Amino acid sequence: MHIVVPMKQTVDLVEELELNDDGTDVEREYLKFISNEWDEQALEEALLIKEASPGTTVTVVGLDEVDVDQTLFAALAKGADRAIKLGGDFEEGISSHQRASILAQVIEGLSADLILIGVQSPEDLDGQTGVLLAGTLDLPHVSVAIGVEPHEGGVKVSQEFGAGVVHEIAVDGPAVIGVQAARQAPRYVAISRIRQAMQAGGLEEQEAPEAAAAGSGLTIRRLFAPEAASQAEMLGGDADDVAARLAQIIADRGLVKA
Amino acid sequence: MGNDILVLVEHHAGAVHDSAAELLGKARELAAATGGEALAVLLHDGSAASLASGLPADRVLSVEHEAFAHFLPEAYVLAMAGLMADRDPRLTLVANTTVGMDLAGSLSARTSAPLAAYCIGLEVEGDVVVATNQVFGGKLHAEVEMPGGIASVVAGAFPPAEGAGGATVESVGAPDGLGNLRMRFLARVEPETSDVDITAQDILISVGRGIGGDENIELAEDLAGALGGVVSASRPVADAGWLPKTRQVGKSGRKVKPKLYIACGISGAPEHLEGMRDADLIIAINTDENAPIFDVAHFGTTEDLFDVVPALTEALEAAASAA
Ligand SMILES: Cc1cc2nc3c(=O)[nH]c(=O)nc-3n(C[C@H](O)[C@H](O)[C@H](O)COP(=O)(O)OP(=O)(O)OC[C@H]3O[C@@H](n4cnc5c(N)ncnc54)[C@H](O)[C@@H]3O)c2cc1C
Ligand SMILES: Nc1ncnc2c1ncn2[C@@H]1O[C@H](COP(=O)(O)O)[C@@H](O)[C@H]1O
Numbered sequence: 136m137h138i139v140v141p142m143k144q145t146v147d148l149v150e151e152l153e154l155n156d157d158g159t160d161v162e163r164e165y166l167k168f169i170s171n172e173w174d175e176q177a178l179e180e181a182l183l184i185k186e187a188s189p190g191t192t193v194t195v196v197g198l199d200e201v202d203v204d205q206t207l208f209a210a211l212a213k214g215a216d217r218a219i220k221l222g223g224d225f226e227e228g229i230s231s232h233q234r235a236s237i238l239a240q241v242i243e244g245l246s247a248d249l250i251l252i253g254v255q256s257p258e259d260l261d262g263q264t265g266v267l268l269a270g271t272l273d274l275p276h277v278s279v280a281i282g283v284e285p286h287e288g289g290v291k292v293s294q295e296f297g298a299g300v301v302h303e304i305a306v307d308g309p310a311v312i313g314v315q316a317a318r319q320a321p322r323y324v325a326i327s328r329i330r331q332a333m334q335a336g337g338l339e340e341q342e343a344p345e346a347a348a349a350g351s352g353l354t355i356r357r358l359f360a361p362e363a364a365s366q367a368e369m370l371g372g373d374a375d376d377v378a379a380r381l382a383q384i385i386a387d388r389g390l391v392k393a
Numbered sequence: 394m395g396n397d398i399l400v401l402v403e404h405h406a407g408a409v410h411d412s413a414a415e416l417l418g419k420a421r422e423l424a425a426a427t428g429g430e431a432l433a434v435l436l437h438d439g440s441a442a443s444l445a446s447g448l449p450a451d452r453v454l455s456v457e458h459e460a461f462a463h464f465l466p467e468a469y470v471l472a473m474a475g476l477m478a479d480r481d482p483r484l485t486l487v488a489n490t491t492v493g494m495d496l497a498g499s500l501s502a503r504t505s506a507p508l509a510a511y512c513i514g515l516e517v518e519g520d521v522v523v524a525t526n527q528v529f530g531g532k533l534h535a536e537v538e539m540p541g542g543i544a545s546v547v548a549g550a551f552p553p554a555e556g557a558g559g560a561t562v563e564s565v566g567a568p569d570g571l572g573n574l575r576m577r578f579l580a581r582v583e584p585e586t587s588d589v590d591i592t593a594q595d596i597l598i599s600v601g602r603g604i605g606g607d608e609n610i611e612l613a614e615d616l617a618g619a620l621g622g623v624v625s626a627s628r629p630v631a632d633a634g635w636l637p638k639t640r641q642v643g644k645s646g647r648k649v650k651p652k653l654y655i656a657c658g659i660s661g662a663p664e665h666l667e668g669m670r671d672a673d674l675i676i677a678i679n680t681d682e683n684a685p686i687f688d689v690a691h692f693g694t695t696e697d698l699f700d701v702v703p704a705l706t707e708a709l710e711a712a713a714s715a716a
Contacts, residue, residue, distance in 0.1 A: 235502065263497075264498075265498070266497070278495035298645075304465065304578055306576040310575070352540075356536040360533060367688075377705075378704035382705060382712055
């Protein structure tokens with residue numbers, strides 16, 4: 136089985152998100168970019184399948200976004216067989232529709248049996264890439280998966296609903312699965328191993344194909360910070376002052392232990 | 394493009410999901426503005442046919458086929474893409490649930506209809522539809538224009554429709570292709586139960602990724618002990634195995650409404666807020682002053698949780714022994 140895992144670099148949400156001059160995007164130039172956490176879950180699930188099913192190969196694919204080399208080499212260090220970097224100018228960010236269009240063209244040439252991709256990324260204004268990709272390639276898809284295992288020539292997917300209800304679905308490949316969580320937490324790989332992978336090279340580079348011209352169909356008017364629904368009263372002072380205030384607030388509401 | 398507003402009605406185990414009334418309420422309002430109808434789509438296998446009459450829509454499009462016995466993405470996509478082509482609605486609304494997240498993008502790619510994801514606002518302004526959407530984990534909102542298309546709507550974004558039923562029910566033939574799907578439903582697995590039911594607690598000390606590791610959960614356990622509460626968690630904490638899945642609060646976890654919810658190192662992503670925003674008193678401890686958790690909290694602090702949590706435990710214990 137050949138599993139392809141598209142990986143995306145996305146904005147680190149812990150950063151302060153400043154807007155660009157016309158207020159239609161974040162100011163990407165100064166932001167920190169990290170590997171999309173759900174793509175890391177998808178990679179982990181792919182590696183779990185590989186370990187359990189001899190003959191499985193895993194290929195990771197990423198657009199040339201800030202620090203993508205780090206992500207792709209880390210994937211190789213963790214056990215991916217191939218890593219492909221798609222060159223192009225993505226500094227301004229691209230929509231999910233454009234990303235899906237590029238990935239669709241690349242994946243068509245990879246003879247994938249299974250595409251595992253993060254269920255979402257924090258930038259999915261025009262939808263999640265995985266399902267857009269499935270629609271573009273006319274492949275079956277299951278999203279919000281918390282487990283993917285080989286099953287009767289295809290895979291068995293555990294699809295998660297609210298309150299912990301899970302549906303098990305058998306899917307014939309090739310298929311696109313949007314991974315919410317791998318069956319176990321993504322493995323850790325030491326920086327030294329990533330460095331080794333970097334020294335060994337092995338990143339395949341090719342130009343990204345043109346995205347379909349249609350784009351997302353959305354015109355962004357503005358981005359803005361939401362007005363707080365109920366503005367929290369922020370408590371000043373050091374931790375002890377804050378703790379004293381909080382203890383008082385809790386006591387005033389009669390919430391202390393009898 | 395027509396003027397109707399098409400709404401996919403989600404239903405599970407014989408009951409209509411809460412999202413349906415919220416989406417249909419909005420659909421009726423939008424249909425009044427476009428001069429179209431609010432069309433509810435009910436995909437079912439016959440056993441749920443009776444749900445149609447209770448839906449607050451202008452018209453219910455009832456499609457019956459055994460492939461709709463459970464949610465099966467491929468079957469739903471075929472049906473919805475077919476209805477979108479036949480009825481040419483101005484807008485198609487799905488809930489931003491597992492079902493909606495699975496369908497919306499696929500439908501957008503197949504029908505070339507634009508898609509506004511994580512939608513929390515929708516208005517018609519002449520020829521354009523204006524959608525407001527959560528992005529970057531809820532830290533920002535994006536206002537976008539589209540000619541029409543699809544919106545996946547966040548839970549609680551719109552008030553539920555008042556008044557029920559009376560809609561015309563129109564039976565629509567099932568689409569071709571349901572006989573040779575590339576997927577099969579195998580089983581429904583009920584959630585595990587546990588000793589601790591977080592939905593039944595008055596006080597929850599909830600920990601997020603900011604807690605750093607399972608070795609630090611103890612800090613929250615100590616505070617919970619001092620307050621007579623229980624420790625709950627955000628999704629990453631449960632996924633990492635630092636606490637059991639049954640302690641997870643949010644969209645895919647449990648919905649809770651305690652008297653006191655203390656969020657420690659939780660950013661307040663939309664999926665987390667969905668599960669706890671109705672708590673009576675919310676206190677948030679987060680070093681990022683821009684974290685969306687402060688949008689729903691009553692009291693907040695940007696001091697480090699590793700300082701505040703033990704200090705609060707100590708203050709409560711000191712007060713208790715003084716009493
Ligand atoms: C379909 C779907 C369903 C989901 N369902 C759920 C769900 O049910 N429940 C859920 O919670 N999430 C759910 N999520 C995940 C959600 O999108 C977020 O990823 C998640 O809520 C983030 O968890 P967090 O706040 O713990 O982590 P983060 O977003 O990483 O936030 C950690 C926070 O801790 C703060 N922090 C760090 N160190 C400290 C410190 N020392 N002191 C104080 N603060 C500190 C940081 O400022 C940061 O804001 C779902 C996602 C999807 C796609
Ligand atoms: N797809 C589903 N299949 C079965 N049950 C579901 C599904 N989605 C939600 N539920 C149930 O519906 C109830 C309300 O779900 P929610 O409003 O999504 O939290 C919960 O008790 C779940 O058990």
